[in-house]
Amino acid sequence: QLSFKNMCKLKPLLQRWLNEADNTQNMEQLCNMEQMLAQARKRKRRTSIENNVKGTLENFFQKCSKPGPQEIYQIAEDLSLEKDVVRVWFCNRR
Numbered sequence: 001q002l003s004f005k006n007m008c009k010l011k012p013l014l015q016r017w018l019n020e021a022d023n024t025q026n027m028e029q030l031c032n033m034e035q036m037l038a039q040a041r042k043r044k045r046r047t048s049i050e051n052n053v054k055g056t057l058e059n060f061f062q063k064c065s066k067p068g069p070q071e072i073y074q075i076a077e078d079l080s081l082e083k084d085v086v087r088v089w090f091c092n093r094r
Contacts, residue, residue, distance in 0.1 A: 047085045057086070061093055 002010070049057070060067070060075055067075065067090060076086045 047082075049081075049085075049089070053079050053081070057089055057093075061090065065090070065094055 056079060057075070064071065072083055072086050072090070075081075076083045079086070
């Protein structure tokens with residue numbers, strides 16, 4: 001089952017694939033599009049967080065276990081991490 005965010009990411013690829021399928025009778029081109037879609041579905045690798053960064057995140061968590069989007073952005077900036085990594089860390093920690 002796809003999340004809304006993943007569906008939004010796949011929509012342009014699927015639309016392009018449908019347009020190609022409508023405009024071509026060439027099965028080889030359709031297979032190439034299927035390969036392209038398969039590559040788009042690859043998951044992001046697991047992020048490894050260093051111990052000192054984990055400690056800092058734990059300190060933030062002690063102060064506020066449910067930071068808002070602005071706080072998550074600021075924490076991510078301070079620790080040089082992606083916003084989603086910080087957001088997921090807090091979700092998993094709770």
